[in-house]
Amino acid sequence: MTPAPSPAAGHDAREASRPHLRVAGTHPAVDPAAAEAAAAALLAALGLDLTAEHLARTPHRMAQALIEMTSSEDFELTTFPNDEGYDELVLVRDIPVQSVCEHHILPFTGVAHVGYLPGERILGLSKFARMVEWHARRPQTQERLTHQIATHLDDALGPRGVGVVVQAEHTCMTLRGARVAGTATTTSALFGRLREDPRSRAEFLALTRSTP
Ligand SMILES: Nc1nc2c(ncn2[C@@H]2O[C@H](COP(=O)(O)OP(=O)(O)OP(=O)(O)O)[C@@H](O)[C@H]2O)c(=O)[nH]1
Ligand SMILES: [Zn+2]
Structure with missing residues (x-):
């Protein structure tokens, strides 16, 4: 494995001012x-x-x-300076979502597509999946889960735009109750340019729909 390059001297101060954020501590105590x-x-x-x-x-x-x-491991939300000034969309697709609906405490499962338009900092790629899991592994609604992932990314990076799409099947709707097998629910949260600029928004949503 290639070792990670050490940050250029000029970036030390910025790196220190936005340390690797430890994501921990807001899960309730478990007995x-x-x-x-x-x-x-x-x-x-x-x-x-x-x-x-x-x-x-x-x-x-x-x-x-x-x-x-309903538990997930704490992790370091490692970010890096955007040395190359990369300004196109970064999108991680098909991140598994395994959560529990808070109305019935039954699983809902699917995928999340998480993207952003970088500003001064970029996120370690594996952290998208860790972030999704961290918010998913607790009693949730799909809408809140989607919004929390987007807000977390926005707070951590201060990017120019954030987009999150979650597609999931709720077993409370497929295995009981309405019993509508095969139904899927899509939710989205778009911030910044991915919400306001029609072309960026359309590009992001098209990429979440296309096959890789
Ligand atoms: N908006 C939203 N609703 C959800 C989610 N997960 C489950 N639900 C819904 O929560 C609702 C709870 O409604 P209730 O009428 O109190 O529950 P219920 O009597 O079990 O309803 P049925 O599921 O229709 O049998 C249901 O419509 C579920 O489909 C979610 O993530 N988001
Ligand atoms: Zn439910």
Whole structure:
């Protein structure tokens, strides 16, 4: 692997003024023991016999599964100075989205397309996926998830434009309730030039629709 080039001396001050942002600390505290006790109570209320061997550890597994689906790892949101003055769209497509709808606590899954028009700083490419996962792995609405990713990118980089499109299938709508298998929901959040400039907006939306 090629080592990352060290920043030019002139950029040291700017690098220090926007340190690698640690994304952490806003997830609520989790109490696994209380979650397990609550899962046992729910399963018993559903008429399950928790003394059966298959079910004995189900409250534990159920609590752990829900905790895993609503927790994500903290990470460093590494940004770099835009030394080359790159000013075209950067778009990372088809980032997996695995979230849980906060109305039914059932999964919704799909993809996110996240892009921006760089200003003074650019983002490490893997951080787009980490950012999506960090916001997705908690009880969410798709609209809020989409907006939070866009706001996060906007705050971290101060770019000229930000665009986020999320396409997802909600199991609360496909497996129960309306039971409309195969339906997909698309949400978008566009900021700056990607919202206001019709050509940039059209280019971004077209790229999120085209096949790679
Ligand atoms: N806007 C939005 N709605 C969502 C999302 N996830 C789930 N929902 C909806 O939340 C709504 C909750 O409505 P309720 O009428 O209280 O719930 P319900 O009786 O289970 O409704 P049905 O799902 O229609 O059976 C449903 O229409 C869900 O489809 C989301 O991410 N965004
Ligand atoms: Zn739901």
